[in-house]
Amino acid sequence: MKRFRSRFLNAQFVILFLVFSILVVFIGNLFEGILFDNASEEALSNMWLILILSFTGAFFIIVYLSLRISNQLTKPLEGALNVANELASGNFKARTYEYKLDETGQLSHALNILARNLQNMTNSYEIQQNRLMTLIENMDSGLILIDSKGHINLVNRFYKETFHIKTEEYLDLLYYEALPYREIIRLVEETLLVEQTVRKQVELQVGIEMRHFDVSGAPILNHDEKLKGVVLVFHDITELKKLEQMRKDFVANVSHELKTPVTSLKGFAETLLDGAMENKAFRTRFLTIILNESDRLQSLIQDLLDLSKMEQKHFALNWQDVDLKEVIDDCLLMTKSKADKKSIEVEISYNGDLQIKGDANRLKQVFLNLIANSITYTPEGGSVRIFVNEEKDAVQFTISDNGIGIRQEELPRIFERFYRVDRARSRNSGGTGLGLAIVKHLVEAHQGQIAVNSQPGEGTTFVITLNKERQY
Incomplete structure (x- = not known):
């Protein structure tokens, strides 16, 4: 625009200069021939001087007016061109001054409206894009976006955290180079082939663990039904x-x-x-x-x-004052004949105030199970020791035997229903396989804690900690 303006002004000056030169010569000769035939040379010289000065003054006045007119014409165009360049470069905040409502003013006004519309559209797009990315990044399923050429364009946070990978290990790579699982590669190939949603349940190794996933491959089609890519969604169904x-x-x-x-x-x-x-x-x-x-x-x-x-939600305990010494003594009396049959010595030690808040019948069920188990899995002539001690705000019940013991890898599962460490021996003992599961549920219902420690061939120790007061 500046180059155009400069050329325009240069052309104006040349044309004006030529026009005024011709006019000066023509008018001078005309006046000299008509009015000053008998005039002296001095009069002619003065006439030429006045004529030249008049036309020079007129020339500068016209040049000044031309510059003003040129500025009025070209300045709005310069502003419009600058705004157009800014819009083309992505700066939708650019605006031009709106002059009077002639053609150039209308152009500036139209450009400003275009800029505002583009800015609003861009802001709306960015808001939608941010919402979409926030949704994708925070969804509780893994997501991979693959374009029509097979390159991975997006991997969300859940997938990266689940499979312990970094973005650069997948982004912009071909899916069959980045994905280490043959089942997933086949699923992508099938989705690309049939251009329909393909869903499979697969078991994948993640580190040292095998996990189950429900994987869906869905084609991405444009308005012309042409394939634009594939989106993979991984639902972790391991817990299910x-x-x-x-x-x-x-x-x-x-x-x-x-x-x-x-x-x-x-x-x-x-x-x-x-x-x-x-x-x-x-x-x-x-x-x-x-x-x-x-x-x-x-x-x-x-x-x-x-x-x-x-396990039902409405299960409730009958909370009351309970003397644990009385409850445990009743349990020992009920298991005495069983211990005497195997010549097992049962020792009991009480220390401190053993009054707590709880359900006496349910607590009797807990202690009876543990005492009966210790007697069952202790060989003839063995011993079972019970210690009941008052703590600061709780009472701790500890029962130890010198029975067959439990292997370390078995300990996390002993509270599962029907889980048996030694199935043959457990079944011969007449147990149902539900005792410890019931014990754990009842202890937790009393807001207490249960722990176990054992060594094969040396015996097992159970420790139960129960609060003196009910926790609300």
Whole structure:
């Protein structure tokens, strides 16, 4: 614009100079020939001087006016051109001065409206883009965006944290070079081939752990139905798979535990009906077995009902003042015959004030389970030691035996339903496999804590800590 303005002014000056020169010569000659035929040379010289000065003054006045007019014409165009350049470079905040409403003023006004619209559109786009990126980055599923050429354009935070990778390990690389899992590569290839959503459940190794994912590959199509890329979404379903496996194990264990006593009941009943009842010794023996299996079946069903009730939201304890010494003494009395049969010495030590807030019946269930377990898994002639001590704001119950013990890798699972460290020995002992699961639920319902320590062949120690007062 400045170059155009300079050329325009130069052309104006040349034209004006030529026009005025011609006019001066023409008018001078005209006046000299018409008016001053008989004039002296001095008069002619003065006439020429006046003429030249007049035309020179007129020339500068016209030049000045031309400059003013040129500025009025070119300055709005310069402003409009500058704003257009700024808009082209992405600066949508640029504005030009709006002159009077002639053609140039209308142009400036139109450019300002265009700039404002572009700025509003850009701001709206940035807000939407930020919202979308915030959503993608904070979603609880992994996401990978692949373009139509197979390059990875985006990897969200969940995927990077889950698979322990960095952005540069994936970004702008071809998907089959970056992704280390053959199942996912095949899923992307199938999505690109059929141009439809493909969904699979896969098990992938993440570090040293195997995790389950529900992976969806969806094609990205434009308005012309042309493929623009593929988006991969990873839903971590590891916990769901664990729960599903626990449910399957629970059903299988319950079925097995119920099947064993039912089979015994049916078998011995059929044996009696087939003629064994005529023999008094057989009849007494078989009926005793039937009674024991019925007790075992009843115990299993009761434990299942108790555990189910404890896991319900409306399960509540009957809070009252409880003397733990009385509760534990009752439990020792109930297990005395079992300990005497195996010649197991049970030692008990009470220290301090053992009054707490709790449910006496449920606490009796806890201590009875632990004492019975210690006696069951302690060999004949062994010993069980119980210490009940008052702490600052709690009471600690510790029971130790010198029984078979538990391996370290087994300890985290002993509170699972139906989990048995030694299945054959546990089943022969008559346990249901639910005792420790019930103990853990009841201790936690009392807002207490339970811990276990054990060494194979040396024995096991359980420690329960119960608050003296109920925590609200």
